[in-house]
Amino acid sequence: xxxxxxxxxxxxxxxxxxxxxxxxxxxxxxxxxxxxxxxxxxxxxxxxxxxxxxxxxxxxxxxxxxxxxxxxxxxxxxxxxxxxxxxxxxxxxxxxxxxxxxxxxxxxxxxxxxxxxxxxxxxxxxxxxxxxxxxxxxxxxxxxxxxxxxxxxxxxxxxxxxxxxxxxxxxxxxxxxxxxxxxxxxxxxxx
Numbered sequence: 141x142x143x144x145x146x147x148x149x150x151x152x153x154x155x156x157x158x159x160x161x162x163x164x165x166x167x168x169x170x171x172x173x174x175x176x177x178x179x180x181x182x183x184x185x186x187x188x189x190x191x192x193x194x195x196x197x198x199x200x201x202x203x204x205x206x207x208x209x210x211x212x213x214x215x216x217x218x219x220x221x222x223x224x225x226x227x228x229x230x231x232x233x234x235x236x237x238x239x240x241x242x243x244x245x246x247x248x249x250x251x252x253x254x255x256x257x258x259x260x261x262x263x264x265x266x267x268x269x270x271x272x273x274x275x276x277x278x279x280x281x282x283x284x285x286x287x288x289x290x291x292x293x294x295x296x297x298x299x300x301x302x303x304x305x306x307x308x309x310x311x312x313x314x315x316x317x318x319x320x321x322x323x324x325x326x327x328x329x330x331x
Contacts, residue, residue, distance in 0.1 A: 170231045177230055181223040189216055204269045206294050210262070257312065261295040264315035268292050273320055282309060282318035 192215055196208040221244070228237035252259060268274050269292055278289045280299070287301040297314045299307045 167231075174227050174231045177227060178223070181226075185216065185219045185223065188219065200269075207266055207269060210294065257310075258295065260312040261310050264311035265292070265294040265296075267315055268297065268311055269294075274318065279321040280318050281321065282314045283316075285309060 189212055193208060193212050196211050200207050225237045225241055228234070228240070274280070274289065274292070276289050276291060280287070280289055282297070282299070285299045285301050285307040287299040287307065289297060290300045290306065291298040292311075294311075296308050296310055299309065301307050
C-alpha cells in the first residue's frame, strides 16, 4: 500500500513537471516576442517623447514649460497604455487587453466628468498663457477683481488688487471675460 501511494505521488509529480515544461516551451516564443516588443517600444516612445518635447518647446516660451511638461506627460501615458495593451495581445491575452481597454475608457469618462472644472481651468490656462494680450504686469479687470496680473498658472491666475491683496481666480472664470486697461486709459486710474 505504501508503495502504491509513493508511486502515485511520483506519477503526479512527474506529470506535473512534464506539463509545466510543455507550458514553458509553448510560452517561450510569446514571452521572447513580448520582451523584444517592450524593448523596441521603450526606444520608440523615448524618441517620440523627445521629438514632442522639442516641438512643444519651439511653440511655447520657457516660462510656459508647465504646458510642455503636461503635453509630454499625457502623450507618455497614452503611449505606454497602448504598449501595455499591445503586449497583452502579443503574449496571448487578447480578452484581458480588450476588457482592460473598455474598462479604462469608462474610468476615463468618469474621471473626466469628476474633474471637468479642473480640465476647464487647464484648457483656459493654456489659452491665457498663449494670449499675447494677457501677460504678467498687465492691468486687467476680470470678475471679481481689477488689478495687475502677477502670475498666470495652468489652473489659476494671480492678481494684485488695487488694495494690494493677492487675489487668485480660476482660469475658466478669467477666460470668460476680461478687459485689459492701457496705461493711459482713464478706466485704469478709476477702476
